[in-house]
Amino acid sequence: MTSTGPLPAPARAVLRGDRHALARLISAVENQDPAAVPSLQALYKRTGHARIIGITGPLGVGKSSLINALLGRLRSEGRKVGVVAVDPSSPFSGGSVLGDRIRIERRPGDDGVFLRSMASRGHTGGVAASTRQVCRLLDAFGMDVVIVETVGSGQVDVEIREVASTSIVVLVPHLGDEVQSLKAGLFEIADVFCVNKADLPGADLAAKDLGELVGLGPGRDAWRPAVVTTSTLDGRGLDDLWNAVDAHEKFLDRSGLRAAADRRRLAQEIVGLVGDRVGRELREALDQDPELQALLDRVVRRTLDPHTAAERLYRDIRRGG
Amino acid sequence: MAAEAPRPSMPRATKPAPPVRVLIAKPGLDGHDRGAKVVARALRDAGMEVIYAGLRQTPEEIVESAIEEDVDLIGLSCLSGAHMALFPKVLRILREKKIRDVPVFAGGIIPDEDARALRKAGIKAVFGPGTSLEEIVATARRIARPHA
Numbered sequence: 001m002t003s004t005g006p007l008p009a010p011a012r013a014v015l016r017g018d019r020h021a022l023a024r025l026i027s028a029v030e031n032q033d034p035a036a037v038p039s040l041q042a043l044y045k046r047t048g049h050a051r052i053i054g055i056t057g058p059l060g061v062g063k064s065s066l067i068n069a070l071l072g073r074l075r076s077e078g079r080k081v082g083v084v085a086v087d088p089s090s091p092f093s094g095g096s097v098l099g100d101r102i103r104i105e106r107r108p109g110d111d112g113v114f115l116r117s118m119a120s121r122g123h124t125g126g127v128a129a130s131t132r133q134v135c136r137l138l139d140a141f142g143m144d145v146v147i148v149e150t151v152g153s154g155q156v157d158v159e160i161r162e163v164a165s166t167s168i169v170v171l172v173p174h175l176g177d178e179v180q181s182l183k184a185g186l187f188e189i190a191d192v193f194c195v196n197k198a199d200l201p202g203a204d205l206a207a208k209d210l211g212e213l214v215g216l217g218p219g220r221d222a223w224r225p226a227v228v229t230t231s232t233l234d235g236r237g238l239d240d241l242w243n244a245v246d247a248h249e250k251f252l253d254r255s256g257l258r259a260a261a262d263r264r265r266l267a268q269e270i271v272g273l274v275g276d277r278v279g280r281e282l283r284e285a286l287d288q289d290p291e292l293q294a295l296l297d298r299v300v301r302r303t304l305d306p307h308t309a310a311e312r313l314y315r316d317i318r319r320g321g
Numbered sequence: 322m323a324a325e326a327p328r329p330s331m332p333r334a335t336k337p338a339p340p341v342r343v344l345i346a347k348p349g350l351d352g353h354d355r356g357a358k359v360v361a362r363a364l365r366d367a368g369m370e371v372i373y374a375g376l377r378q379t380p381e382e383i384v385e386s387a388i389e390e391d392v393d394l395i396g397l398s399c400l401s402g403a404h405m406a407l408f409p410k411v412l413r414i415l416r417e418k419k420i421r422d423v424p425v426f427a428g429g430i431i432p433d434e435d436a437r438a439l440r441k442a443g444i445k446a447v448f449g450p451g452t453s454l455e456e457i458v459a460t461a462r463r464i465a466r467p468h469a
Binding site for chain 1: 337339340342361362364365366367368369370371372373374375376379381382386388389390391419420468
């Protein structure tokens, strides 16, 4: 169970810079293949270097185009960049069309970029269940920055905060009046607000409204979110965007908040892993164990309530039954 | 898998097979992408994850996308007449990169004679105008790289 043994072959290949091996390991993680776990265990120690930057916002605001712009900039500085672009899966067929690659241009043969599309596979919140693990693989692969593009988000899709250290919320002019920006959810998670498509009229007004919102309160953890105005059409504001991200990353280090947030996220991850496993085992037991089936029968007949049934089941597990 | 949304917080008793991942790309200078989009949509509705790489891709870019996305199948579309130059080049780069288990299918305006030559060169299926989506989906399912 520990990660001290010799490295599993896929992990070794990833550390060697083998792009095929990385791609296959990402698939295994996405597919929740238990065979991926030893590699994840072994690679964990090699992670923690990459900065994970989230880009979220409603659909069509230019998230992929902004990533394209940031990618060019980061590559010109020699930084290696992983991109994880999440798009929704159909709740009907389970299929999806992942179209973020079409916006992203790269130099032919550039090994300093690895771009992966992910379907959300039924997970809500704007990312896929395995997005965090995939970021970790890109981190172990040697990427300096990993940019995560969420599903075009609604107001409550805030899970990117659990994945990224800096979250950019991208908006465009004319999305609504300033009261929209007082609402809970998406507007609360921004470390950086980006008003994109600033070549269109109304961008200044949107930025001003956001600026006022940001000025209304002390902000989360004493960080006052930056507001930048960008256009990927004429290139304005793109330097400001990266500088704002960089400033937030430096703030996280300086304030000690990075370590605190890391600790909180990892605690949540461990609890989640245990919860998944216990849940899986309980469902299997409930499907197969005749005694538990009888318990379920009573709940179905309304002679026992679900809370009491759950209490009995829970006590059974605690006893190691 | 009817109208009920999947419940991620509740692991299913039996895990379904992972979805087939397909790359759909148009090599070369050809702006006609309606067919590629219709096929992408049909494969999506058949439960596949379609990575849509879009227009004006070089064969090198297509292969790089196939590697990064770890696809089980590649679909190429070309209506410009350059298929005899571009499709075999994709196959050649795939071989050079030692990708031997990812089949390639193709669609477009492709004369029968060329279609025969392309199949001989290693394109698994060639679809012309009028092919039914059912046939394309069934073929995609049949030839896609199986999951271990």
